Amino acid sequence: MSGLLGYAVLLLAVSLAMPAELFNEQSTHFLLALGFIASWRYTWAATHFVRSLIYRKWVFPRLRRQADDLGAAGLPSHAYLLLTSFRIDAETTIDVYRAAIEEAARTQIPITLVVSLVEMADQRLIKQLFIALAPPPHVKLAFIRIGGTGKRDALAQGLRTIQMMLPPPGSVVVVIDGDTVLEPHCLKRSLPFFKVMPEISAFTTDEVCEVRGARVFHDWYNMRFAQRQILMCSMGLSKRVLTLTGRMSAFRAEVATDPTFIRQLEADSIDHWRLGRFQFLTGDDKSTWYWILKNGGKMAYIPDVTVSTVESPPDGNFLRAATMLMVRWFGNMLRTNGRALALGPQKIGLFVWWTVLDQRMSMWTATIGPTAAVLLTLYYGPMALVVYVYWIAVTRFIQTLALLTARKQVSWTFPFLLFFNQIYGSLVKTYIFFRLDKQKWTRQSTTASRDMSAFSRRVINMTSFAMHATAILLFIACVATYIGIIRPFVNLPML
Known part of the structure; x- marks a missing residue:
């Protein structure tokens, strides 16, 4: 807890030391642009958090009492x-x-x-x-x-x-x-x-x-x-x-x-x-x-x-x-x-189905923030990046405190590891998404072998790379359009 307390004190000190000019038009525009995505992601996380508390504090204790009452007959x-x-x-x-x-x-x-x-x-x-x-x-x-x-x-x-x-x-x-x-x-x-x-x-x-x-x-x-x-x-x-x-x-x-x-x-x-x-x-x-x-x-x-x-x-x-x-x-x-x-x-339930769908969407939505921060920094200057880093530090600290409902102890390293999991994990997911046939055990160092010609293997590798690269470029273009850096169909000449 001393590490978490030091982290909190540092956050407070930084917030007090941040000049008002930091929240200029560009950084404010950045926060507003990300507002919809952030509210979606954090609302979804809060939904899981509240549901987990309901299950652990109200639903499961009733089931536990029933199981204990059965004794050996259970x-x-x-x-x-x-x-x-x-x-x-x-x-x-x-x-x-x-x-x-x-x-x-x-x-x-x-x-x-x-x-x-x-x-x-x-x-x-x-x-x-x-x-x-x-x-x-x-x-x-x-x-x-x-x-x-x-x-x-x-x-x-x-x-x-x-x-x-x-x-x-x-x-x-x-x-x-x-x-x-x-x-x-x-x-x-x-x-x-x-x-x-x-x-x-x-x-x-x-x-x-x-x-x-x-x-x-x-x-x-x-x-x-x-x-x-x-x-x-x-x-x-x-x-x-x-x-x-x-x-x-x-x-x-x-x-x-x-x-x-x-x-x-x-x-x-x-x-x-x-x-x-x-x-x-x-x-x-x-x-x-x-x-x-x-x-x-x-x-x-x-x-x-x-x-x-x-x-x-x-x-x-x-x-x-x-x-x-x-x-x-x-x-x-x-x-x-x-x-x-x-x-x-209808088969698996709406909430379960949506959770499975979110597993696929989150590998893109989780990287909108850092992508937008980098693009705005390149376009306007470093203010948006500074604001984003502070926002990440605060929100990941709150998420770390939420983990105390599941564990008795957390570490001051958790905010950094949460962000690492979000960004690096999303990058790995997008890589694997286009290469689902790539499999390997970690302990046994065993890899999956496929009965195909060298030419077919090269074609698959090339198409995997091409589709992955295209998806990344399209993603960056969509984020740039969303935050207003790219304005399509504005200066097209009249036919």
Whole structure:
């Protein structure tokens, strides 16, 4: 809080020191020109913020009381914990599986841990840990070995194995990543929601993280998870979420073992008018989400149940690591965004549909401000840029304070990281939007390969570049017209 207090004092000092001449005609024109866009963006953010408070303070507490009142009767007949591990260090693996085995032992229902692995060393390590912990008889352990063909194959083989186990009615499947540590009693506190909310097909939970890297990575991840908590609570009010994260999501067994669900998870693909058909490499959480959305299912968010993830940035340099992660995250989002929109508001609900549409629009609207500030600075002088920088400093400080409703602590670096996420993230989104076929895992360094000729690949790359460049030039022209720098059709000669 000392850092935030210093930030606030600095803002106040700057505001008192700003001369009145700073707000000249050009800077005032700039603020008025951006007024409509700013009011739209901030009203939308405020809508999510208010909805998240309604969900956490009024709607969810009622659901929590109902779940707690059920007691042991709220638990499923059988729970299958599907865990996947690949190239995760031994220390993390021990933490993850120790927590899973101990949590299974605490939960007094039959639980089967289905572990999908590639390397024999991991299997030996987990088996030794299971023997050492000696869980009670209601906890079983099953291994699946795959050939290192990817997480989608690991999950699909795991679900088919559970399918062959013939889950009894009322069973659930909990999908857990190999770097996710279950918090004590998280199963007991979350699984009863399937009985409290019989209409839902799946749910996901809150996340906190242990970051292995520089302090900036720690702050960046924590800020993102705080934003995620607010957004997911807002979506929870509509009984939908925007992703069923692989870190920990639970599904009714009849959903998770549906052959079409497994097939979509294993070999999801889209047909693009320019890029052709290509399969998804990453984004399994978006495939499961889309399947439930397409089939009319509902989803829940459990904000008071937390899992802890071990985050290892893919690069020691913050900008390179952020770029690699954003390319993967935003690529997953944009590849599923279009087909989710095609389902229509009648299918998924107007608010959810509009939120998905906003994901696509925000990569352009979020950059109108800085683009306009740069153009006005080049055209009139630096006053507009100075005003814009101060405006950003104030608004991002307010947004940081809003994150205190989702987390007990925030950092003075959050205003800077919020702006970085907005601008740099939008640039990455626009890049990926025209290159949806570019996919790469960060941990495994696996890339998607396509069966096409070198000529076809060059044509696709050239058209991607041309369309991206054209979109950027058109965007700049539209912003310049909007703020009055360009006045079309004014001096055209008479015919």
